[in-house]
Every structure is written in structure tokens, then in C-alpha cells.
Amino acid sequence: MHNEEQQNLQGTSQMPPQQHYGGHDMFDAHEAMSTLVGAMEQGVLYEQHIQDQELKAMCQKHRAFCTQLYNTIVDTLKTGQDPAVPTQSYKMDQNNDVMYGMQPSQPKTPAQSVTELNDQSISGFMLGSMKTAASAFTMTSLEMTNPIMRRIMADSVPNMVEMAYEVFLYQNKNQYYQVPQLQQQHMQAFQNSYAPAQGTMPH
Numbered sequence: 646m647h648n649e650e651q652q653n654l655q656g657t658s659q660m661p662p663q664q665h666y667g668g669h670d671m672f673d674a675h676e677a678m679s680t681l682v683g684a685m686e687q688g689v690l691y692e693q694h695i696q697d698q699e700l701k702a703m704c705q706k707h708r709a710f711c712t713q714l715y716n717t718i719v720d721t722l723k724t725g726q727d728p729a730v731p732t733q734s735y736k737m738d739q740n741n742d743v744m745y746g747m748q749p750s751q752p753k754t755p756a757q758s759v760t761e762l763n764d765q766s767i768s769g770f771m772l773g774s775m776k777t778a779a780s781a782f783t784m785t786s787l788e789m790t791n792p793i794m795r796r797i798m799a800d801s802v803p804n805m806v807e808m809a810y811e812v813f814l815y816q817n818k819n820q821y822y823q824v825p826q827l828q829q830q831h832m833q834a835f836q837n838s839y840a841p842a843q844g845t846m847p848h
Contacts, residue, residue: 666725666791673785674722677798678715680781684774685711691767700764700815703738704771707808710735714801721794732797735804737811739818747823765821768812775809 666674688708695701713733720728756762782798782805789795816822826832 664725666794670789670791670794673789674718674794674798677778677781677785678718678722680774680778681711681715681718684778685715687770687774691770694759694762695764695767697764697819700768703811703815704767706738707771707775710804710808714804718794718797721791721797725791725793727793728797732800733804735807737807737814739811739814741814743814743817743824744820745824745826747825748820750820750823764819765816768816768819768821772809772812772816775805775812779805779809 685708688704688711692701692704692708695704710733713730717728717730717732720730756766779802782802786795786798786802789798813822817824827835
């Protein structure tokens with residue numbers, strides 16, 4: 646029995662690259678890919694209902710970027726090796742200006758039909774799907790045994806963060822996502838609630 650167990654233990658050097666995955670990797674990669682595919686397919690669904698051309702262009706840009714990422718992942722998932730097209734870097738079009746403060750607005754109620762969905766709703770869906778994908782890719786990258794797939798997953802997280810943040814900035818600019826601030830004395834109390842740690846890093 647002990648000899649059989651020993652024979653079942655094998656390192657990556659003893660198997661072909663496409664088998665350099667554990668079972669856990671397959672489950673997590675499948676979950677991460679499902680969130681990515683979901684975001685892409687939702688983009689197809691939303692596009693026909695978007696009114697603002699800026700939001701429509703953003704949706705199309707996100708979908709094109711995610712399509713390339715999807716193909717990169719599929720390449721490595723099948724081969725276990727470096728993909729033909731490496732992970733790209735997403736560059737958002739929005740600037741980083743955030744508007745603070747609250748303006749009065751109509752209370753929101755859930756839409757009862759597709760015709761009630763508007764750019765505020767759709768941009769919220771886009772933000773939600775990117776946040777879900779960023780979480781799934783982060784969790785997947787933490788314990789992936791294949792180093793190439795792990796790097797693709799980890800390198801993709803900042804891109805999803807950028808896409809999600811771009812949607813947030815768009816929403817904020819259009820007052821869909823308002824950002825209240827604390828009173829100055831309360832903000833300062835939080836800012837001053839931590840002090841630098843003593844000691845230095847070991848050499």
C-alpha cells in the first residue's frame with residue numbers, strides 16, 4: 646500500500662505541461678472564467694439598452710478587453726504554458742476627478758420592465774460584474790499550482806480594478822454614485838487614529 650502511494654506522488658517535472666494543474670485549480674479557474682464570461686455576455690445584453698454613447702463605448706471597450714483576456718486564459722488552460730498573447734494592461738478613459746457631496750435625487754425603485762432600465766441601472770450592473778470578477782480572479786490566483794495560470798489570474802486583477810473604477814468614475818460624474826463626506830473633525834479623527842509603527846525591517 647505504501648509503495649502505491651509513493652508512486653502516485655509526482656512532481657511537475659514528471660508530467661506534461663497541460664497536466665500541471667490540481668483539481669482545486671480546475672474548480673477555481675472554472676469559477677473565475679464563469680464570472681468573466683458572465684460579464685462579457687451581460688455586456689452584449691446591456692449594449693442595446695444604453696442611451697449614452699460614452700457608456701456604450703466603455704461597455705464595448707470592456708467587452709473587447711475581456712474577450713482577449715478570455716482567449717489568453719483558454720490558451721494556457723489547455724496547454725499549461727505561456728499563452729500566444731500575454732496579459733494586456735487596461736487603460737481607462739476617465740480621469741480621476743471625484744465629485745464629493747450629496748445632491749437631492751428621486752428615490753430609486755426596482756425596475757418592473759426592461760423599458761425602465763436606464764444608464765444608471767446598466768452602469769451599476771457593469772460595476773457589479775467587474776467587482777465579482779475581480780474577487781473571483783483574486784481568490785483563484787492565491788492557490789493556483791500552475792505558475793503561468795496563477796500569474797495570468799493575478800495580473801488580470803488590476804485590469805478588472807481599472808474597469809470597475811472607470812465605471813465608478815462615470816457613475817460619479819453623472820451623479821448616479823454620490824460620495825458623501827464626513828464632517829472635517831470626524832475625518833481628522835479617523836486620519837489621526839493610527840501612528841507609524843516603530844522598528845525597521847530585518848536585513
